Amino acid sequence: MGMLMQMRKGNYTNKDAVENGIRYITRTRENEWRGEELIKWGGAGIGYYTSPELAILQFCGVQKVNGIEARGGRRLFHEVFNLRDVEFEQLGSNYDYVYQIAMRCAGYYFYMGHQVVFAIHHARSDQKGNRGVHIHFVVNAINFLTGAKWHTGMRQSFGREQIFNQFMRDLVEEKFNPLEFCFSVN
Amino acid sequence: MNRMNQSENCRDVTMTIRITSKEREQIKKQAEKEGKTVSTYVAGTALAGLERNSSRIKKSLVQMVNNQETFNRLFEKVSEMGISDSDEVYLKLVELTEGENRLWECLCR
Numbered sequence: 415m416g417m418l419m420q421m422r423k424g425n426y427t428n429k430d431a432v433e434n435g436i437r438y439i440t441r442t443r444e445n446e447w448r449g450e451e452l453i454k455w456g457g458a459g460i461g462y463y464t465s466p467e468l469a470i471l472q473f474c475g476v477q478k479v480n481g482i483e484a485r486g487g488r489r490l491f492h493e494v495f496n497l498r499d500v501e502f503e504q505l506g507s508n509y510d511y512v513y514q515i516a517m518r519c520a521g522y523y524f525y526m527g528h529q530v531v532f533a534i535h536h537a538r539s540d541q542k543g544n545r546g547v548h549i550h551f552v553v554n555a556i557n558f559l560t561g562a563k564w565h566t567g568m569r570q571s572f573g574r575e576q577i578f579n580q581f582m583r584d585l586v587e588e589k590f591n592p593l594e595f596c597f598s599v600n
Numbered sequence: 601m602n603r604m605n606q607s608e609n610c611r612d613v614t615m616t617i618r619i620t621s622k623e624r625e626q627i628k629k630q631a632e633k634e635g636k637t638v639s640t641y642v643a644g645t646a647l648a649g650l651e652r653n654s655s656r657i658k659k660s661l662v663q664m665v666n667n668q669e670t671f672n673r674l675f676e677k678v679s680e681m682g683i684s685d686s687d688e689v690y691l692k693l694v695e696l697t698e699g700e701n702r703l704w705e706c707l708c709r
Contacts, residue, residue: 461668461697463675468701472668475707479661529665558665561658 459529
């Protein structure tokens with residue numbers, strides 16, 4: 415079962431939190447040395463047909479219109495969905511399928527009213543932090559529909575983890591057991 | 601507590617604006633029509649305008665965010681169909697998104 419972790423190292427309240435967060439996961443930092451880990455990136459509620467600069471602009475636009483400067487506080491949430499090696503193998507070790515899972519998960523945040531940027535990483539080198547295939551999500555703390563701030567804790571995170579794992583199971587069924595999947599859906 | 605609230609609502613600050621005599625007459629006439637003092641009318645209209653602008657911008661923002669999803673799907677479709685980046689359809693799509701991106705830049709300024 416995949417594990418969803420919320421990054422709690424920073425409180426992401428500073429003005430450049432959005433730029434730093436998105437550049438970190440899309441591996442577009444200045445003097446980036448871990449660029450090879452990035453497989454693909456995408457998102458929901460942001461334009462991923464061009465560079466991450468557009469996503470940064472769009473996150474900041476939503477925050478500015480909803481008065482982030484006056485309100486202060488957290489500007490984004492950073493979550494990581496880690497796939498175990500056996501789960502990646504169940505997906506045929508196919509990054510396109512991981513991308514489809516990431517898109518469904520991103521759709522979940524977007525449905526709640528939050529823009530999200532995701533990036534699929536495969537850390538091959540022996541390093542600290544997340545190893546294997548994992549999906550980073552940078553989620554705008556400001557809801558673009560209501561202007562409200564997102565408040566999420568461990569319980570909600572656990573709920574999301576269950577949902578994301580269901581997305582993964584559904585995709586495995588769909589791609590590798592299509593007949594069974596059709597009958598189960600109908 | 602009551603005294604504090606009273607001082608917050610107390611109109612003890614003056615603001616001077618420069619307008620033409622015609623504008624002054626129009627404002628006075630409109631205030632009279634609505635049964636308000638000129639101060640109440642001008643302050644109310646200005647603040648309501650601020651709020652209207654703000655809610656208009658927020659509604660536009662929701663549409664702009666949703667537009668991005670449409671653009672994402674269009675670019676995916678264009679890629680799936682193997683349309684080259686010199687094709688007119690692709691160029692028009694790029695033009696559309698550039699226009700939209702200029703709106704985002706205005707928001708952030």
